[in-house]
Amino acid sequence: xxxxxxxxxxxxxxxxxxxxxxxxxxxxxxxxxxxxxxxxxxxxxxxxxxxxxxxxxxxxxxxxxxxxxxxxxxxxxxxxxxxxxxxxxxxxxxxxxxxxxxxxxxxxxxxxxxxxxxxxxxxxxxxxxxxxxxxxxxxxxxxxxxxxxxxxxxxxxxxxxxxxxxxxxxxxxxxxxxxxxxxxxxxxx
Numbered sequence: 707x708x709x710x711x712x713x714x715x716x717x718x719x720x721x722x723x724x725x726x727x728x729x730x731x732x733x734x735x736x737x738x739x740x741x742x743x744x745x746x747x748x749x750x751x752x753x754x755x756x757x758x759x760x761x762x763x764x765x766x767x768x769x770x771x772x773x774x775x776x777x778x779x780x781x782x783x784x785x786x787x788x789x790x791x792x793x794x795x796x797x798x799x800x801x802x803x804x805x806x807x808x809x810x811x812x813x814x815x816x817x818x819x820x821x822x823x824x825x826x827x828x829x830x831x832x833x834x835x836x837x838x839x840x841x842x843x844x845x846x847x848x849x850x851x852x853x854x855x856x857x858x859x860x861x862x863x864x865x866x867x868x869x870x871x872x873x874x875x876x877x878x879x880x881x882x883x884x885x886x887x888x889x890x891x892x893x894x895x
Contacts, residue, residue: 711767711787716803719792721766723806726751727759728813731768731785736880739772739784814884821882836879846890854887861885 713719722728730745740748742757749756760783763769768790772782797803825832825840832840849857865883872878 709787710789710791713790713792714796716797716800716806718766719797719806719810720802721762722768722790723809723813724759724762725813726755727763727768728810730756730759731763731790732817734769734783734785735788739774739782741780741782745783817882818884835877849887857887858885 722731726749729749733745733748734740742760743753745751745760746753746756760769764771764783767786769783770786772784775782792807794807797807822842829837
């Protein structure tokens with residue numbers, strides 16, 4: 707799997723900016739290869755619907771057939787890339803690009819909310835160390851756009867470093883990490 711799919715065409719981002727498609731792609735990235743039928747059961751959809759949306763994701767390069775099929779009768783899909791990135795400025799030049807960028811931003815917020823709610827709901831099943839470590843922080847600082855870009859780069863590099871360090875740790879778990887930086891004028895909240 708390639709690391710990052712750099713989207714430059716608003717139609718490509720719009721193709722993934724669909725409620726079911728973005729969820730299918732996320733599931734393939736996190737849980738690994740699956741069939742349309744398996745994904746349909748996971749999301750309460752028909753296999754015809756998931757099959758159609760997987761073909762659309764494949765058409766635009768987000769997913770591909772898994773080269774390691776378990777048998778010839780099934781069609782397993784896998785994510786073609788670990789991450790998707792795009793230039794907000796470049797894609798926002800057209801109405802469909804602005805719409806897709808806004809959808810993806812809202813979807814990221816939904817995933818954050820769902821992760822926090824799942825942790826809260828299941829907190830009794832996590833040990834004290836996880837309960838203490840999990841959470842969010844916020845701060846408001848004065849930065850330039852270049853410094854915000856540097857922040858993202860350093861956080862990403864740090865995450866890869868820590869992931870490599872913890873790869874064989876018996877207490878390592880999948881962790882959703884969100885970094886958000888938006889300029890504000892005055893108090894927001």
